[in-house]
Structure formats: structure tokens, C-alpha cells
Amino acid sequence: MINITFPDGNVRQYEAGVTGLDIAKSISHGLAKKVLSAKVNGEVWDATRPITEDATVQLLTWDDKDGKATFWHSSAHLMAEALEAIYPGVKFGTGPSTDGGFYYDVDPGEHTISSDDFPKIEQKMLELARQKNEYIRKPISIDEAISFYQEKGDEYKLELLEKRKEEGAEITLYEQGDFTDLCRGPHVPDTGYIKAIKITKVAGAYWQGDENRQQMTRVYGITFPKQKELTEYEKMIEEAKQRDHRKLGSELELFMFSDRVGQGLPMWLPKGNQLRDRLMNFLRVEQEKRGYQLVTTPHIGKKDLYVTSGHWEKYGEDSFHPIKTPKEGEEFLLKPMNCPHHCEIFGHRPHSYRDLPLRIAEFGTVYRYEQSGELHGLSRVRGFTQDDAHIFCTQDQLKDEFLNVLDLTKTVLSKMGFEDFTAQISLRDPNKPEKYIGSDENWNNAERAIIEATAEAGMKTTTELGEAAFYGPKLDFMVKDALGRSWQLGTIQVDYNLPDRFELEYIGSDNQAHRPVMIHRAPFGSMERFISILIEHTGGKFPLWLAPEQYTILPISDRFNDYAAEIEQELAKYDIRGTVDDRSEKVGRKIRDAEVKKVPFMLIVGEKEAETGAVSVRKQGDGDVGSMSVAEFAKYFQEHLD
Numbered sequence: 023m024i025n026i027t028f029p030d031g032n033v034r035q036y037e038a039g040v041t042g043l044d045i046a047k048s049i050s051h052g053l054a055k056k057v058l059s060a061k062v063n064g065e066v067w068d069a070t071r072p073i074t075e076d077a078t079v080q081l082l083t084w085d086d087k088d089g090k091a092t093f094w095h096s097s098a099h100l101m102a103e104a105l106e107a108i109y110p111g112v113k114f115g116t117g118p119s120t121d122g123g124f125y126y127d128v129d130p131g132e133h134t135i136s137s138d139d140f141p142k143i144e145q146k147m148l149e150l151a152r153q154k155n156e157y158i159r160k161p162i163s164i165d166e167a168i169s170f171y172q173e174k175g176d177e178y179k180l181e182l183l184e185k186r187k188e189e190g191a192e193i194t195l196y197e198q199g200d201f202t203d204l205c206r207g208p209h210v211p212d213t214g215y216i217k218a219i220k221i222t223k224v225a226g227a228y229w230q231g232d233e234n235r236q237q238m239t240r241v242y243g244i245t246f247p248k249q250k251e252l253t254e255y256e257k258m259i260e261e262a263k264q265r266d267h268r269k270l271g272s273e274l275e276l277f278m279f280s281d282r283v284g285q286g287l288p289m290w291l292p293k294g295n296q297l298r299d300r301l302m303n304f305l306r307v308e309q310e311k312r313g314y315q316l317v318t319t320p321h322i323g324k325k326d327l328y329v330t331s332g333h334w335e336k337y338g339e340d341s342f343h344p345i346k347t348p349k350e351g352e353e354f355l356l357k358p359m360n361c362p363h364h365c366e367i368f369g370h371r372p373h374s375y376r377d378l379p380l381r382i383a384e385f386g387t388v389y390r391y392e393q394s395g396e397l398h399g400l401s402r403v404r405g406f407t408q409d410d411a412h413i414f415c416t417q418d419q420l421k422d423e424f425l426n427v428l429d430l431t432k433t434v435l436s437k438m439g440f441e442d443f444t445a446q447i448s449l450r451d452p453n454k455p456e457k458y459i460g461s462d463e464n465w466n467n468a469e470r471a472i473i474e475a476t477a478e479a480g481m482k483t484t485t486e487l488g489e490a491a492f493y494g495p496k497l498d499f500m501v502k503d504a505l506g507r508s509w510q511l512g513t514i515q516v517d518y519n520l521p522d523r524f525e526l527e528y529i530g531s532d533n534q535a536h537r538p539v540m541i542h543r544a545p546f547g548s549m550e551r552f553i554s555i556l557i558e559h560t561g562g563k564f565p566l567w568l569a570p571e572q573y574t575i576l577p578i579s580d581r582f583n584d585y586a587a588e589i590e591q592e593l594a595k596y597d598i599r600g601t602v603d604d605r606s607e608k609v610g611r612k613i614r615d616a617e618v619k620k621v622p623f624m625l626i627v628g629e630k631e632a633e634t635g636a637v638s639v640r641k642q643g644d645g646d647v648g649s650m651s652v653a654e655f656a657k658y659f660q661e662h663l664d
């Protein structure tokens with residue numbers, strides 16, 4: 023008998039050779055139907071693989087990230103089987119799961135695969151799935167594997183095998199139906215688990231990510247254990263398309279890109295800039311309430327600054343290259359980070375412990391050379407403005423500082439209408455203390471501070487061991503949008519490295535010099551990224567206080583343009599901003615255009631309104647809400663402001 027320990031600490035005894043699936047069956051029939059794989063001593067295994075020694079076991083289902091990964095990776099094998107049936111001689115690279123499905127890089131030889139072929143591939147996959155073919159794990163020797171692929175003539179798999187040979191890794195093949203793949207696993211028990219299939223995209227991809235090598239065809243797909251889930255997914259994708267921030271950004275005239283200016287360098291148009299400014303002002307006020315002091319630093323810094331900070335060594339060659347000046351040997355860099363400048367600000371005069379915590383904030387614009395294939399609207403750009411701040415404090419102040427940042431983040435997110443947000447805590451790998459700088463005592467203290475602060479703030483958290491940076495533990499914010507999608511926002515990061523590199527000090531109550539701890543903190547990441555998420559979350563229907571145009575006045579004919587202009591002036595006195603649509607268009611057309619622009623209120627004016635000094639109000643989403651005087655509208659507006 024062996025002891026199986028469950029995540030809740032319970033221990034049960036089973037015969038040696040028991041599988042994850044057997045264990046699930048011993049608990050309940052319902053669970054057994056849902057189990058996709060099992061985490062055995064921290065490693066994800068096939069649910070059908072025998073466990074021969076004492077182990078900790080976590081059964082994985084569709085609700086677990088690793089369970090989904092098993093499901094989708096198994097689907098990649100199923101797709102490969104279908105591709106081989108449809109395109110004889112196709113060769114296979116690698117086929118991993120992703121955050122939202124899976125892909126397989128294939129070399130289709132003389133065939134081409136296009137979106138026209140998707141229905142055919144889906145059909146074949148469904149046919150093979152219904153055969154409920156088991157995924158069979160076959161440990162074999164490296165030489166057997168090599169001769170298998172030599173016979174099959176797949177040079178990609180042979181190259182992968184060569185690499186494994188150097189590593190001395192164990193080799194396993196997995197077989198399902200007529201298809202065999204070189205794979206470490208794990209997979210679901212059989213293909214019948216896969217009930218709903220969608221091939222989503224084909225794209226080119228270089229073999230091993232190397233642009234000098236063979237161009238492969240990357241076929242993407244997503245699968246589900248139930249048809250209903252695929253239907254919901256398709257609905258979500260359709261809605262996401264409507265809300266795509268690149269589409270809305272252009273329709274609402276918020277921002278633009280120009281190839282002449284350069285890829286990935288957003289330019290904010292007047293309406294977008296107002297929105298951005300309003301957001302920054304709001305953040306500014308909330309930060310001031312919490313003791314931050316604003317600074318402004320230049321967009322460039324001497325190369326030496328980044329040599330001191332270590333950024334040059336880490337990013338220099340792969341980012342924008344140094345700017346030369348007429349002076350021989352003088353070099354500047356576009357700043358990739360604001361931290362080195364802020365370290366210099368801290369260090370420019372002596373500090374006492376009474377000055378701490380010192381919180382220096384800046385809407386700092388930074389530049390990083392992202393690969394052109396990685397650029398995406400506002401969410402991946404080459405120049406962006408961080409809502410950045412650096413907090414210099416003592417060890418004892420860490421927890422309060424985390425609480426302070428959590429409070430700020432929660433306040434701002436709820437004001438924007440985000441209700442669901444979580445944080446990931448990244449800690450040290452306890453087995454590799456040599457990977458990290460800073461004393462054990464400091465690390466323990468910082469990790470405890472993060473854990474306690476998030477618990478006190480009542481935050482939903484997940485904890486990842488080994489995900490901390492070498493210089494300190496961190497907390498990353500994730501937010502769920504209106505479509506249920508998760509987005510990574512910004513971070514709070516403890517840093518024991520930069521204060522050392524810049525030799526920062528303060529004089530403690532003991533009259534001795536001490537090194538402060540530094541916290542990097544950009545809770546929203548960047549204005550660009552945050553606004554891209556806000557656009558998709560709201561579908562462009564921004565909260566009223568943030569809307570670039572809060573109303574638009576629609577005269578039913580040119581005769582009422584003057585009256586409309588009077589109303590506009592009146593409303594300005596109430597601090598309500600908007601425009602007059604005085605084009606010679608039919609009012610129906612003006613209403614439709616205002617709807618596209620997602621203006622919260624439309625004020626329609628004609629004969630009757632002009633005579634009585636009123637406006638006819640249409641509210642976005644509610645339609646006609648009646649006629650009212652300007653003062654009444656101003657009151658109605660105020661009631662909807664929050």
C-alpha cells in the first residue's frame with residue numbers, strides 16, 4: 023500500500039500502481055468523469071499513469087489551469103492526427119497548449135492550409151474524437167525514437183530528439199488512434215473527452231522561432247468538454263470583436279498610429295487625450311491623498327546611469343540603441359524605466375529615518391523596443407506612460423506601504439467599474455536561495471508583509487513559488503473585464519538590488535547609515551494599456567465623469583443652431599462638457615452618429631424646446647427620458663455622475 027496525500031492534507035491508502043483516475047473513482051463517480059490529469063508531487067501526469075510510491079496528489083479538472091492545459095494539449099495531438107489524415111506527408115514541429123487553446127506548427131509540404139480548410143479539419147477531429155481512442159504512453163529508448171522518426175522522415179522531430187539526447191532526457195511517445203507523437207505528456211485518458219472543436223487561425227511561424235529557418239504553418243484551435251461552452255466562447259469572441267480597442271479607438275477618435283512616426287508609437291487625438299488627462303488627474307489626486315509627491319524627469323539619461331542600474335546589461339542590446347552626441351564618446355539612452363532617475367532623486371541629499379517612507383510618483387514615459395510582431399494596439403507599444411512611483415522605506419514599513427497601494431488600486435478600479443480583481447503573489451523558490459540577492463531575514467519579512475497586507479485588504483490572491491524576481495518578491499494585479507476575460511495590469515515589486523547599486527542610505531534612529539528598501543509600483547501598468555482595457559471593458563461607454571463628450575445637442579434643423587449654442591454655454595456653467603451637431607443632416611442621422619460615438623446624453627432641440635427653453639433628453643441605453651429645462655437636466659446629469 024502507498025500513502026496518497028491530498029491538497030487539504032488528508033491522507034488515504036491505496037494499492038501501489040493506483041492511477042489518478044482510480045483515486046477519483048474511489049471518491050465519486052462524478053469526479054471520475056471530470057478528471058483530466060493529476061498533479062503528482064508537483065508534476066502534471068496522465069490520469070491513467072500508475073503511481074507506485076507515496077505521493078501528494080491533486081486531481082485536475084477543467085476548472086484548473088493545468089487541467090485545461092492537459093485538455094488543450096491533447097487536442098493538439100488530435101488535430102495532428104486529423105491533419106495527417108487530410109494532408110499525407112505533413113511533418114510536425116511542436117504543438118503546445120496556450121492560455122486560450124492550442125496550436126501545432128506543421129510543415130504541410132506541397133499542401134497549403136487556409137481558413138477554407140477549417141471546417142474539414144474540425145469535422146475530421148470530431149470523427150476521431152468520437153472513436154474515444156486512448157492516449158497511450160510509451161517510454162522508449164532514444165535510439166528507438168530516432169529510428170521511428172527516420173523511417174517517418176520528420177526532420178523536425180529528429181532535431182528535437184537530438185536536443186533531448188544531449189540533455190539525456192527520458193523519451194516517451196504517445197499514441198492515439200493512428201497517430202504517434204514524441205511528447206512528455208500529459209494527456210487526457212481518451213479523445214472522447216473532446217466534444218466541441220473550433221479551428222481559429224493559421225499563421226506563419228519560424229521553426230524554433232529563428233527567422234533564418236524554415237517557415238512553418240501554425241494552426242490554432244480551441245476545444246471544450248461541452249458544446250455549450252463552445253457556443254458561449256463564440257458569443258464572447260463576437261462581442262470582443264465589437265469592443266476591440268483598436269476599432270473603437272478609431273471610431274471614437276481617441277488615438278492613432280502613423281507608419282511615418284513609427285510602429286507602436288501611439289498618438290493621442292484631442293478626445294483621447296482629454297480622457298487620458300482626466301484619468302491622470304484623478305490618479306494624481308488619489309495619490310496625493312496617500313502621500314505621494316510628483317516629480318518630472320527627462321526622457322533620456324546617460325548610458326552610465328543604466329550601466330549603474332543594470333538595465334543596460336539586461337536590455338541594452340535588445341532595445342533602442344544609444345543616442346550619440348557631437349561629443350566623442352558621449353551616449354544617452356531613451357529611458358526604458360523611471361527607476362534610475364528616481365534613485366538619483368532620492369540620493370541627491372541625505373535622509374533621516376523621519377523622511378521615510380518617501381513616495382516619488384511620476385507619469386513617466388518610457389521606450390522599449392518590442393518586436394514588431396508583438397505590437398498590438400495600445401496594449402503592446404514601444405512608447406508608453408507608466409503610472410509609476412518608487413517608495414523608499416524601512417523594512418518595518420513594507421506592510422503599510424503595500425496596504426496603501428492596495429487601497430489606491432481598489433479605489434481607482436471600482437471608480438472605473440471593475441469589480442473583480444485578484445493579485446498574484448510571487449515568492450522565492452525556497453529550494454534555490456542562492457538565486458536571490460538580499461538577506462534571508464529581509465526576504466522573509468517582505469514576503470510576510472505582502473501576504474499579510476493582501477489578507478488584510480481582503481483580496482483574492484494566488485501564490486506562485488519561484489516566480490519572484492532575483493531582487494525581491496512582488497504582487498501582480500489581474501482584473502476581469504465585462505466579458506469575463508482576465509487582464510494583467512501592473513505590479514508592486516520589492517527591490518533589494520537598486521538601493522545597493524545606487525548606494526542609497528538613510529540615517530536611522532541609531533544614528534547609523536542604513537539601506538532603504540525600494541518598492542516599484544505601477545498599479546495600472548501604463549496609461550496606454552489601462553485605457554485599452556477600459557475601452558474593451560466599457561465597450562467605449564465610459565463612466566460619465568470620464569466621457570470625452572458628455573452630451574451632444576442635436577438641432578432638428580439649422581433654424582435652431584443658435585438656440586443649441588445658447589444651451590451649450592448654459593451647460594458649461596454647470597461644468598458639463600459637450601458639443602453641438604450643427605451639420606445640415608436629418609436628426610435621425612445625427613442620432614445614429616451620436617450612438618456610434620457612444621455619447622451618454624443627446625439633447626434634441628426644435629420649435630417646442632426653443633419656445634419653452636427646454637431640451638428633449640435621450641439617454642444612452644435608455645432612449646427618450648423626456649423634456650426638461652436646462653437646470654433640470656443639469657440636476658438629472660449630476661445624479662448620474664457616479
Ligand SMILES: [Zn+2]
Binds near residue numbers: 096099203207
Ligand atoms: Zn503531447
Ligand SMILES: [Zn+2]
Binds near residue numbers: 360412542
Ligand atoms: Zn521602477
